[in-house]
Amino acid sequence: MIKSHSSTWFETKVQYDKVMEDGLPKKVKEAYVVDALSFSEAEERITHNMKQYISGEFDVVEEKIASYREVFFSDDADDDKWYKCKLQFITIDENTEKEKKANVYYLVQAFSLEVARKNIASVMSATMIDYNIVSITETAIIDVFAHE
Numbered sequence: 423m424i425k426s427h428s429s430t431w432f433e434t435k436v437q438y439d440k441v442m443e444d445g446l447p448k449k450v451k452e453a454y455v456v457d458a459l460s461f462s463e464a465e466e467r468i469t470h471n472m473k474q475y476i477s478g479e480f481d482v483v484e485e486k487i488a489s490y491r492e493v494f495f496s497d498d499a500d501d502d503k504w505y506k507c508k509l510q511f512i513t514i515d516e517n518t519e520k521e522k523k524a525n526v527y528y529l530v531q532a533f534s535l536e537v538a539r540k541n542i543a544s545v546m547s548a549t550m551i552d553y554n555i556v557s558i559t560e561t562a563i564i565d566v567f568a569h570e
Contacts, residue, residue, distance in 0.1 A: 423497045424544050427568050429457035431488035431529070432464035436472055438480035451483060455493070455504075455529065455566040461485050471567045490527040493566055494545055498533070504563040505530045505538040508556040509546075525556065529566065 434454050439447040456471070458464035465482050472480055490506065507528045515522050532538035538558050546553060 424541050425495045425497070426492055426545055427457070427495060428492045429568065430459060431455050431490060431493065431566075432458050432461070432468075433484075433486050433488050433563070434464060434468045434482055435484035436468065436476075436480050437483045438476050439478055453561070453563045455488065455563055457568050467567060488527075488529070490529045493529045493568065494531060494541055495566070495568075496531040496541060500533045501531045501537060501541075503532060503534075504561045504566065505532055505535070505558050506561050507538065507542055507558045509542070510554045510556050512552040512554065529561075529563070530558075531566070535560070 432455065434456060435451050436454060437449065437451045440450045442448050454468055454471070456464050456467040458467050464485055468482055507530050509526050509528065511524045511526055513522045513524070514520070528542070530538045530541050532541050535558055539555065542555060542558075
């Protein structure tokens with residue numbers, strides 16, 4: 423089942439020393455997404471969430487407002503990747519009767535590109551909007567933290 427969550431999303435990057443499979447520490451930078459009302463709240467939320475997963479010190483080294491306003495979460499445990507999807511909504515201008523196209527971005531949780539496409543179709547089937555999927559790109563995002 424796919425759940426949709428609308429918000430202002432911030433893409434953040436966290437840098438820390440991660441113990442690799444060979445047992446040696448390596449400085450890594452990982453991407454996470456949080457919903458927040460401001461940059462300061464986004465930093466506070468990612469810091470709070472990361473304290474649960476990182477035992478040592480870490481730094482929030484980057485924050486930016488995401489181009490998407492809606493995230494599609496999957497209940498399927500296999501859906502462990504995040505895909506940025508660009509859809510083009512097609513409408514008809516009532517005055518000129520010309521076709522208008524508007525690009526909209528979404529973040530979609532899925533196992534693969536094909537599953538991301540199916541998850542988009544699942545959500546969009548509940549709407550009356552004509553659309554085309556312009557692109558689906560796998561991201562480096564590790565996790566998305568939404569307000570409960």
